[in-house]
């Protein structure tokens with residue numbers, strides 16, 4: 001993905017806590033980051049707004065910092081200058097015991113007690129001079145987000161792009177997402193979301209009236225296997241997809257599968273998804289997202305163990321074979337051999 005990460009910063013001090021109640025009636029949400037110039041997240045060139053909070057626990061997740069709803073601490077040991085030179089996080093206002101040094105003679109970089117560090121705030125991490133400490137996520141208003149996204153309005157006009165709201169699971173913040181998409185339409189922008197739809201139907205129904213394109217994940221076919229690898233069955237998800245296709249015939253849907261050899265990168269799953277989507281003419285494509293391991297470093301920064309260490313990225317040969325089945329189903333040239 002060709003993209004540029006925008007640091008979300010609000011000038012001026014003091015700043016309210018990221019979880020403080022909003023001061024106006026304008027809807028707010030917890031935003032992880034805003035990524036510009038994305039080309040694989042809906043039509044044209046897009047700005048993707050990643051929200052925090054997810055209702056699944058996919059073992060291959062490449063964005064572990066998006067799973068919890070609350071803003072949370074990130075620690076990058078490489079940047080820590082150590083206790084002798086700094087030591088700011090070993091003193092108040094940081095929670096007692098949240099940071100410690102094991103052997104200050106040979107290595108005086110701090111270590112984190114992740115249980116005690118859950119109370120670390122945005123104001124505290126600002127006290128770390130080299131920015132070894134930072135926060136994933138902050139509360140933003142609809143207009144703060146849209147003002148940022150609108151900076152690339154001319155690119156959207158030239159490419160047919162717009163705003164894509166992603167996660168985590170963006171439909172866990174349905175009022176915020178509905179307001180974002182409605183506001184985007186009012187500003188003349190095309191709208192899309194990326195979702196797994198593991199939420200109550202009411203959440204989906206709030207957002208869909210303001211949506212041009214839904215990119216939605218079909219992760220596994222069999223409910224027990226879906227539960228084993230993502231933490232939840234797929235019955236509610238499939239019911240939501242079907243209802244969405246039927247209730248919103250003018251919305252465009254694109255099915256997607258994160259492709260992981262040994263889990264779901266097989267003909268059986270691809271053909272099952274094709275059979276599910278094919279009766280619905282507003283599902284215009286099915287995309288494969290080959291598994292990668294780019295997010296592994298973030299697990300360390302969050303103090304979380306990555307469980308999928310033995311799994312490999314899919315080979316080009318496998319991707320081409322499965323893609324050919326999809327191309328054939330959509331009547332494109334080539335097809336399955």
Ligand code: SF4
Pocket residue numbers: 079080081082083086087088089090099110127128129130131132133
């Ligand atoms: S405040 Fe930052 S640089 Fe200073 S000791 Fe703590 S983590 Fe290291």
